[in-house]
Amino acid sequence: MAINLNTKSKRKNPTPRQLAINTSGIITFFVLLLLLILKLSGFLLLHWWIIFLLLILFFLILYFSIVEVLDRYIYRKIKLIYKVIRKAKMAPEEKAKMVDLDQDIIRQVEEEVGTWSDIQAKEIDELKKLEKYRRDFMGDISHELKTPIFNIQGYLHTLLDGGLEDQSINREYLKRAAKNADRLNNIVQDLESISLLESNTVELDKEVFDIRELVSSIFEEYYLQAKDKGIEIKFKNVVEKGFMVMADKEKIGQVVANLISNSIKYGKDSGLTQVGFYDMDKVVLVEVSDNGIGIGEEHLHRLFERFYRVDKSRARHEGGTGLGLAIVKHILEVHKQTINVRSSIDRGTTFGFTLDKA
Numbered sequence: 001m002a003i004n005l006n007t008k009s010k011r012k013n014p015t016p017r018q019l020a021i022n023t024s025g026i027i028t029f030f031v032l033l034l035l036l037i038l039k040l041s042g043f044l045l046l047h048w049w050i051i052f053l054l055l056i057l058f059f060l061i062l063y064f065s066i067v068e069v070l071d072r073y074i075y076r077k078i079k080l081i082y083k084v085i086r087k088a089k090m091a092p093e094e095k096a097k098m099v100d101l102d103q104d105i106i107r108q109v110e111e112e113v114g115t116w117s118d119i120q121a122k123e124i125d126e127l128k129k130l131e132k133y134r135r136d137f138m139g140d141i142s143h144e145l146k147t148p149i150f151n152i153q154g155y156l157h158t159l160l161d162g163g164l165e166d167q168s169i170n171r172e173y174l175k176r177a178a179k180n181a182d183r184l185n186n187i188v189q190d191l192e193s194i195s196l197l198e199s200n201t202v203e204l205d206k207e208v209f210d211i212r213e214l215v216s217s218i219f220e221e222y223y224l225q226a227k228d229k230g231i232e233i234k235f236k237n238v239v240e241k242g243f244m245v246m247a248d249k250e251k252i253g254q255v256v257a258n259l260i261s262n263s264i265k266y267g268k269d270s271g272l273t274q275v276g277f278y279d280m281d282k283v284v285l286v287e288v289s290d291n292g293i294g295i296g297e298e299h300l301h302r303l304f305e306r307f308y309r310v311d312k313s314r315a316r317h318e319g320g321t322g323l324g325l326a327i328v329k330h331i332l333e334v335h336k337q338t339i340n341v342r343s344s345i346d347r348g349t350t351f352g353f354t355l356d357k358a
């Protein structure tokens with residue numbers, strides 16, 4: 001799509017001054033021939049030196065007139081081009097520099113227009129990408145909101161249409177409606193986090209804390225959920241002292257919580273989730289691994305995209321929206337840290353991220 005004018009312009013154009021010299025030279029040469037013929041045939045009675053002087057004068061006048069015309073003509077045209085392609089207004093001294101008659105101006109302009117059109121093409125591509133992103137995002141959001149809204153509507157209308165008096169369903173339907181309302185709330189909260197993180201306005205509230213302690217408190221939060229599935233959660237390596245890190249504690253808590261919740265949601269019954277810490281000079285590597293269902297290699301590179309789920313039906317059954325890992329990645333990006341994933345189907349998954357040591 002990018003138009004490249006640069007290749008065409010390799011041939012050398014004469015500079016405006018060379019052009020003026022050449023043209024005046026050629027015209028003067030023909031005038032000289034004419035005068036010679038006139039002189040030799042006796043029509044011209046002037047002395048040789050006067051003829052010579054006149055020719056020099058003629059050459060000079062011609063030369064300066066051509067330079068002047070070219071200067072004005074080129075200046076006008078180039079000014080127009082620059083007006084279109086340059087966003088900033090030019091300073092007067094820059095304008096004066098714009099036309100240097102000793103330079104190959106045409107090639108310079110060609111090159112500048114070429115670069116300009118390349119940049120323009122890139123900007124258009126970028127805008128198209130953003131537009132697609134926005135469209136997809138809107139589509140994904142409405143798709144995700146539809147299910148819980150539809151469910152709530154269904155339960156409430158059934159209750160209104162007489163179900164409320166039916167003791168066998170009334171409490172159950174209200175509970176289900178409430179559960180779907182909770183899910184709606186979760187989605188909206190996740191969306192809020194994402195849009196805040198993507199708007200680059202997030203202020204990190206960094207502090208020094210013990211990452212082992214933080215992980216330990218999140219273990220407790222997920223204790224019941226893990227127990228329901230018979231999954232054991234524990235630290236991998238027995239470290240005497242915890243690692244002190246420098247980060248936004250609450251946000252890193254969110255990261256760990258999502259990784260642990262995933263390891264339970266996508267773990268096998270009676271499985272094992274382990275968290276390990278590895279000292280890597282300036283950073284600590286935190287790894288959350290499970291021996292669950294695993295993720296196929298073809299999905300790994302898209303895992304951190306928002307709304308991306310490997311097995312949509314299972315994820316939805318687990319109440320997943322596919323926003324968790326997108327938020328995780330954003331949070332670590334804001335911390336200028338990295339996250340990676342290794343996984344094999346049926347063997348399990350390991351997510352690892354780094355944190356600056358305090």
Ligand SMILES: Nc1ncnc2c1ncn2[C@@H]1O[C@H](COP(=O)(O)OP(=O)(O)OP(=O)(O)O)[C@@H](O)[C@H]1O
Pocket residue numbers: 190258262263265266267290292293294295303308309310311315319320321322323324325326349
């Ligand atoms: N430990 C894991 N084992 C297997 N698959 C996983 C694991 N973690 C994530 N996945 C897959 O990656 C997808 C994206 O995970 P992510 O945390 O972004 O979304 P989610 O858990 O489905 O929903 P949410 O976190 O928004 O509640 C999941 O739907 C699941 O398919």
Ligand SMILES: [Mg+2]
Pocket residue numbers: 258261262320324325
């Ligand atoms: Mg998740």
